[in-house]
Every structure is written in C-alpha cells, then in structure tokens.
Amino acid sequence: MKVTVELPQVGESVVEGIIARWLKQPGETVRQYESLAEVVTDKVTMELPSPVSGTVLRFLVEEGAKVSVGTPILEIEAREGEDIAAAPLPPSAFVGQLMEDVRPVGPTGGGPVEEAAEVAAPMERGIEASELSILGETPQPTKPGQPWYSPAVRRLAREHGIDLRQISGTGIGGRVTKEDVLAFLSRMGARDEEERIPASPIRRLIAENMIRSAREIPQAWAMVEADVTGLVRYRERIKEEFQKREGVRLTYLPFVLQAVIEALKEHPLLNARWEEGTIVVRRRLHIGVAVATENGLVVPVIRDADRLSLAGLARAVQELTERARQNRLTLDDVRGGTFTVNNTGALGVVLSRPIVPPDQAGILTMEAITRRLVVPDGDEPSLGAPLTLAVRFMMNLCLSFDHRILDGAEAAAFLRAVKHRLETIAP
Amino acid sequence: MHERAMGEKSVIEAIRDAMREEMRRDERVVVLGEDVGARGGVFLATQGFVEEFGEGRVIDTPLAEASIAGIALGAALKGLRPIAEIQFADFAWPAFNQLLGEAARACYGSNGQVRVPLVVRIPYGGGIRGGLYHSQNVEAYFFHTPGVKVVAPATPYDAKGLLKAAIRDDNPVIFLEHKKTYRLVRGYVPDEEYVVPIGKADVKHRGSQITLVSYGLVLHYCLQAARTVAQDGISVEVVDLRTLRPLDRETLFDSVRKTGKVLIVHEDNLTGGVGAEIAALLAEEVFEYLDAPILRLCGPDVPTMPFAPTLEDAYMPTTEKIVGALRRLAAY
Numbered sequence: 001m002k003v004t005v006e007l008p009q010v011g012e013s014v015v016e017g018i019i020a021r022w023l024k025q026p027g028e029t030v031r032q033y034e035s036l037a038e039v040v041t042d043k044v045t046m047e048l049p050s051p052v053s054g055t056v057l058r059f060l061v062e063e064g065a066k067v068s069v070g071t072p073i074l075e076i077e078a079r080e081g082e083d084i085a086a087a088p089l090p091p092s093a094f095v096g097q098l099m100e101d102v103r104p105v106g107p108t109g110g111g112p113v114e115e116a117a118e119v120a121a122p123m124e125r126g127i128e129a130s131e132l133s134i135l136g137e138t139p140q141p142t143k144p145g146q147p148w149y150s151p152a153v154r155r156l157a158r159e160h161g162i163d164l165r166q167i168s169g170t171g172i173g174g175r176v177t178k179e180d181v182l183a184f185l186s187r188m189g190a191r192d193e194e195e196r197i198p199a200s201p202i203r204r205l206i207a208e209n210m211i212r213s214a215r216e217i218p219q220a221w222a223m224v225e226a227d228v229t230g231l232v233r234y235r236e237r238i239k240e241e242f243q244k245r246e247g248v249r250l251t252y253l254p255f256v257l258q259a260v261i262e263a264l265k266e267h268p269l270l271n272a273r274w275e276e277g278t279i280v281v282r283r284r285l286h287i288g289v290a291v292a293t294e295n296g297l298v299v300p301v302i303r304d305a306d307r308l309s310l311a312g313l314a315r316a317v318q319e320l321t322e323r324a325r326q327n328r329l330t331l332d333d334v335r336g337g338t339f340t341v342n343n344t345g346a347l348g349v350v351l352s353r354p355i356v357p358p359d360q361a362g363i364l365t366m367e368a369i370t371r372r373l374v375v376p377d378g379d380e381p382s383l384g385a386p387l388t389l390a391v392r393f394m395m396n397l398c399l400s401f402d403h404r405i406l407d408g409a410e411a412a413a414f415l416r417a418v419k420h421r422l423e424t425i426a427p
Numbered sequence: 428m429h430e431r432a433m434g435e436k437s438v439i440e441a442i443r444d445a446m447r448e449e450m451r452r453d454e455r456v457v458v459l460g461e462d463v464g465a466r467g468g469v470f471l472a473t474q475g476f477v478e479e480f481g482e483g484r485v486i487d488t489p490l491a492e493a494s495i496a497g498i499a500l501g502a503a504l505k506g507l508r509p510i511a512e513i514q515f516a517d518f519a520w521p522a523f524n525q526l527l528g529e530a531a532r533a534c535y536g537s538n539g540q541v542r543v544p545l546v547v548r549i550p551y552g553g554g555i556r557g558g559l560y561h562s563q564n565v566e567a568y569f570f571h572t573p574g575v576k577v578v579a580p581a582t583p584y585d586a587k588g589l590l591k592a593a594i595r596d597d598n599p600v601i602f603l604e605h606k607k608t609y610r611l612v613r614g615y616v617p618d619e620e621y622v623v624p625i626g627k628a629d630v631k632h633r634g635s636q637i638t639l640v641s642y643g644l645v646l647h648y649c650l651q652a653a654r655t656v657a658q659d660g661i662s663v664e665v666v667d668l669r670t671l672r673p674l675d676r677e678t679l680f681d682s683v684r685k686t687g688k689v690l691i692v693h694e695d696n697l698t699g700g701v702g703a704e705i706a707a708l709l710a711e712e713v714f715e716y717l718d719a720p721i722l723r724l725c726g727p728d729v730p731t732m733p734f735a736p737t738l739e740d741a742y743m744p745t746t747e748k749i750v751g752a753l754r755r756l757a758a759y
C-alpha cells in the first residue's frame with residue numbers, strides 16, 4: 001500500500017518549512033519512526049520521522065523546497081500488514097465517522113496526526129499486558145486457591161439461595177463470575193430445582209415388581225415381639241467354634257430362616273400364591289433373602305431351604321450375599337422364591353412394613369435386636385406375688401401377607417410359631 | 428476520500444451552526460475571544476460571523492484570558508448571553524478566578540437573584556502533536572467545582588444540540604471541545620431545530636457484559652474497541668457521558684446493574700479525574716452489582732502532554748489499549 005507523507009505540523013504557529021536534506025533515497029527501506037528528512041522552520045530544525053515501515057518510492061518536492069504544512073512531500077510503499085486505512089469506522093451516522101483526509105486548521109489540531117499506522121498494526125498482533133501499564137497488574141482474586149466471590153456473585157447467591165461451591169468458575173484462576181451464576185440459575189430454573197436421574201435397569205425391575213405387588217395384592221400386616229435372649233447367648237457361646245468348624249460366620253439370619261422354614265411347614269398357606277381364584281400351595285420351600293447392594297435390593301433364593309442344616313443355611317446366605325454384592329447373581333439365583341425373609345435389623349430398623357413380593361403369600365422381617373426392660377413370661381404378677389423386671393434381648397418380627405390367601409388368625413399363628421422357635425433356643 | 432453524505436457535518440461545522448442559529452434567534456447572544464472576528468477563530472468556529480453579525484456581537488479581544496472571562500461575566504450579569512472562546516484549554520488558567528471564583532458562585536451567593544448566562548467554549552485535548560502548551564485536558568478542574576456545568580460532546584449531533592442548550596442555560600456552562608474531533612469526526616446533523624439536554628448521558632453502543640464509560644475524542648476509540656471485541660463474543664455497552672457535571676448517575680447505574688463490570692476511559696490524567704468520581708459513585712451505589720474491580724484507562728500522571736510523537740502516542744488512550752483492557756476485564 002502506497003502512503004503519502006505530508007509535511008506535518010512541526011510546531012506551534014509554524015505554517016511552512018524547508019526540506020533541508022533527504023535522509024532516505026528512493027529504493028531505500030525505512031523503519032517506522034526512522035528519519036526521512038531534515039526540516040528547517042523559522043523556529044526549529046527537526047528530523048521528520050516516517051509514519052510507517054516500508055520502501056521510499058519517490059520525492060514529491062525537491063530538496064531545499066519551501067513547503068507549507070500539509071503538503072505531500074514523498075511516497076512510501078508500506079510493508080504488508082501496515083494498511084493505514086484499516087482502522088474500522090463507527091457506523092452510526094449520529095456518532096459520526098473518523099475522517100482520514102483532514103487538513104490541519106489553525107495553530108494546531110483539527111486534523112489527525114499520522115495515527116493510522118499506529119492504530120492498525122498493533123491491533124493485528126493483540127495486546128501485551130505490559131503495554132497497559134496504566135492499568136497495573138491484571139486484577140486477581142485474593143489468595144490463590146481460596147474461593148473469592150465478587151459482590152455481584154454474593155448478592156445473586158443470597159437472592160437465590162445458592163451454595164456457590166456447586167458452581168465451577170470460568171473466570172481468572174477459576175473465579176466464579178456473575179455469568180457463571182446466571183448460567184447455573186438458568187440450568188436450575190429449567191428443572192424446577194430438581195435433579196433427574198435415569199433409573200438403572202435393576203431399579204426399574206424393582207419398581208415394576210413393587211407396582212405389581214401393590215396393585216394386585218391386598219396386603220395386611222402384623223408384628224410380634226420375640227425374646228431372643230437365649231438365642232443371643234447361644235450364638236455368643238458357639239460362634240467362634242462354629243466359624244472354625246464351618247468356615248462361615250454365624251449370624252442371626254440362619255436361626256430365623258430355620259424358624260421360618262419350620263413354621264412354614266406348619267402353616268403352608270404362607271408358602272402359597274394366588275392364581276385367578278385359586279390358592280396354589282407349594283410343597284417346596286425356596287426362601288428369598290433380601291440383600292442390599294450398591295445397585296439396589298436383590299433377593300437371591302435359597303432353593304429347598306428346608307433340606308439345609310443351620311450351617312448349610314449360613315453357608316448359603318454368605319455365598320449368595322457375596323455374589324449379590326459382586327453383581328454375579330444369575331437369573332436362576334433370583335427366580336422362584338416361595339417366601340421371603342428380610343433382615344432389616346441389619347440396618348438398625350426396629351419396625352418395618354415390607355411389600356409382599358409377586359407370586360408369594362408373605363414376607364417376614366427380622367428387626368434389630370435391642371435390650372429392653374420387660375416383664376418375663378411366667379412372672380406375671382398374681383395376687384400378692386412380687387413384680388419382677390428383667391433386661392432382655394428383644395426382636396420384632398413383622399409380617400406382610402396376601403389377605404386373599406389367608407387371614408390375620410393364620411398369619412398370627414405363623415408369627416407365633418416363628419417366635420416360639422426363636423424363644424426356645426436354649427442358651 | 429470520504430463521500431460527504433446528506434446532512435453530514437464535522438464537529439466544528441456543527442458548533443459553528445449552533446452559534447449562528449442562536450445568534451440569529453436571540454440578539455443578546457454575542458461571541459468574544461482571540462481572533463474570533465476577522466480571522467473567524469483559529470479553528471474557524473466563527474468563520475463568517477463578523478460579516479453577518481458585525482463587530483458589536485463578534486468581539487476580538489486582547490490575548491488575555493482573565494479579561495476575556497471577566498468581560499464575559501460582566502456582560503452576562505448585565506443581560507447579554509456571551510459565548511467566550513478560550514483559544515486553547517492550556518491558556519485557561521488566568522481565567523479561573525473569573526470563572527470559578529466569581530461566575531460559578533454568583534447565583535448561589537445571591538440566593539438565586541443573579542444569573543450568569545455564560546458559555547465558555549474551550550478547545551482541549553491531545554493527540555494532535557500540539558506539545559506541552561496546546562494539548563491539555565482541563566476538565567477535572569471544572570468538574571470539581573459546584574456552580575458550573577461541564578459539557579464535553581464527542582459527535583457533531585451532540586455538539587450542536589448541547590451547545591444550543593448551553594447558550595440557553597441561565598448559568599455558566601464550560602463547553603469543552605476536543606480539538607482532534609473538530610474535523611476528524613463527521614456525522615449526521617438534522618436541519619431541524621433540536622436541543623440535547625445537559626445532564627443526560629447517551630448509550631452509544633448497547634452491550635451486556637462490560638460498561639465502557641467515556642467522553643470526547645476517546646469515546647470514538649471506545650466504540651472501535653467495542654466493535655473489535657464483539658468479534659470475540661465480548662458484549663460491551665458504551666456510555667457517552669456528554670455532560671460531565673452534573674453526571675447522569677442513573678444511566679451509569681442502570682448500565683452497571685446490567686453488566687457488573689466497568690472500564691472508564693479518559694484522556695485526562697488518572698488521579699482525581701472524572702473517572703475517579705465515577706468509580707467512587709459506583710462503589711457507593713451499585714457495589715452489590717459489581718463482578719470485577721472498576722478499571723480506569725486514563726492519561727498517565729505526567730505534568731502535560733509530551734512533545735515527542737512516540738511519547739504522545741504512549742500517553743494517549745488508543746483503540747488497542749482499550750481492546751486489551753476490555754479483554755482482561757472480560758476474562759476476570
């Protein structure tokens with residue numbers, strides 16, 4: 001691009017000058033601010049700096065000529081990228097446009113001063129922070145590593161009740177900006193301040209079974225308290241030897257399973273299913289044991305549980321529980337249960353109301369064993385006899401059952417049978 | 428070459444038109460100053476005036492700013508509506524006593540009985556190779572003083588409308604004209620009569636992320652910078668103060684409540700400048716809307732404009748300096 005250099009305003013009240021000497025000749029390269037000519041005025045002698053970098057093309061006036069301010073004196077072919085006309089102009093008519101062809105008027109001013117070359121080139125390369133020394137350092141949130149919140153961010157958090165730690169910042173040093181908060185709010189607003197989690201396949205299966213049970217089975221509920229002091233002491237006494245002998249830990253669950261199995265034999269309606277007006281009583285006992293895993297509740301089934309000894313039940317429980325927690329259960333492991341036992345006591349619960357699984361007549365929970373102050377059986381206060389109190393290990397047994405198949409009397413009889421077996425274990 | 432569009436004027440033409448129209452409308456309006464008569468003013472602001480209005484209303488004065496201001500003040504007290512021209516802001520100092528010590532206090536001191544319908548036009552500003560004595564920014568001195576209004580337009584439209592408002596104002600108005608805008612800025616000025624009210628800022632560019640406050644010449648660099656960073660997705664709102672005193676607080680507050688970030692740009696020195704007052708006001712009134720420190724990009728604290736072109740360039744706020752500051756503020 002060709003740049004025409006004019007004699008600039010070289011001083012207050014100076015209107016003309018003499019080109020005393022050319023300091024560059026046509027064909028020579030010149031850097032921006034390098035001197036082009038020596039100019040003599042009535043006040044000063046000065047060197048005329050080049051407005052751009054490039055190559056001198058030709059002189060427009062002769063050496064020694066007296067020229068007035070604003071007269072074109074030479075042409076320079078500006079180097080690529082030094083387009084002095086490149087500065088964008090404001091578009092609005094009311095704002096006005098910055099002119100490029102302005103002649104100075106008056107002692108000074110009124111016209112632009114070779115600004116173009118200074119504006120266009122640096123715009124291309126961007127700005128170094130050091131060039132903005134007037135602004136000092138880039139503002140930094142105090143204490144790196146510690147969250148710092150601006151007044152605007154804190155106000156928004158207060159107004160909308162947001163915990164700012166939920167928001168990851170996009171500002172300098174990860175600062176949470178006002179925009180970050182507004183974006184967070186608009187995301188939250190779109191979801192009515194709720195989080196939506198797609199259910200896993202196992203969660204959906206549980207949901208379908210629960211819906212089916214709740215919809216099809218009229219469920220009734222009953223509970224008994226069992227004094228398991230004898231059981232607790234017995235287990236305490238044998239558990240170490242049991243583990244040594246059998247290789248499995250002895251929990252309370254096998255004892256309850258054993259009591260349930262025997263009670264089911266006496267009360268087969270609890271081991272039945274309702275099938276379109278027919279009660280189907282199963283002769284085989286496949287007991288489901290509810291196991292909580294990371295993925296949800298699974299109910300592996302101990303097949304023909306009535307054929308297993310206490311040790312066999314303990315081993316079956318441990319094996320199924322381990323496989324359930326390792327996510328290694330097969331479909332056969334979880335199918336075909338005829339009655340279910342849930343060890344809610346392991347969760348610290350003392351009372352629960354389980355839902356009867358589909359195609360079963362009942363589900364029993366064994367609740368947490370707690371020490372309680374009780375009036376032991378046989379010590380009922382009769383006339384004149386002293387009232388005795390004892391601290392006993394007590395366990396609640398809860399039963400949900402299908403009221404189509406059986407009534408409360410049968411359910412209570414079943415519960416009493418389980419309770420009796422647990423209470424008669426001798427220490 | 429720029430093709431001149433219909434109704435387009437330069438800033439100096441707009442100023443000339445405003446004075447001529449007001450002098451035709453109201454014969455109490457007179458102009459006085461150095462070279463305003465036969466010469467038509469050093470910037471030709473009063474070109475043709477003495478021919479049209481005569482030497483009685485277009486008065487050449489001695490080179491003595493204290494007397495220009497004092498004569499204008501006296502004329503205003505006696506019922507004229509003088510427009511005094513101080514040839515360069517750099518030479519306004521001798522006039523300060525008349526302007527700030529007397530004219531600014533007359534209305535207040537007389538409990539409103541005395542009015543001073545005086546306009547003082549002051550060409551100011553650098554970037555024009557004017558050196559130490561022809562480049563200064565003087566607005567902060569007037570800005571500090573209750574009793575005067577301080578106007579600093581950036582565009583031909585605003586210059587004309589505000590100068591007419593200043594001439595019609597019943598108390599002193601300091602009318603600051605950036606010399607470099609005189610012929611550098613051209614824009615649309617309608618033929619119809621209009622007045623731009625004193626005390627109203629103007630949002631010259633709408634944006635949502637950063638409020639860029641400026642006035643005068645560098646307002647145009649701010650607009651260029653706003654358009655440059657818009658290409659990077661940074662949305663900047665450019666507020667042209669137009670009037671420095673009284674400040675249009677509500678326009679500033681409304682913009683900052685929206686954006687939360689502020690850059691103030693002026694050519695005048697940093698310390699104690701207009702930007703300092705704006706920063707303080709914003710901190711007091713809209714603190715809870717600020718999402719970043721208030722930044723100022725101003726002339727450095729040097730005694731006056733350096734003569735060396737390279738140093739003058741270093742002094743002046745430029746489009747690229749503003750772009751850099753906007754980018755840093757956006758990243759904060």
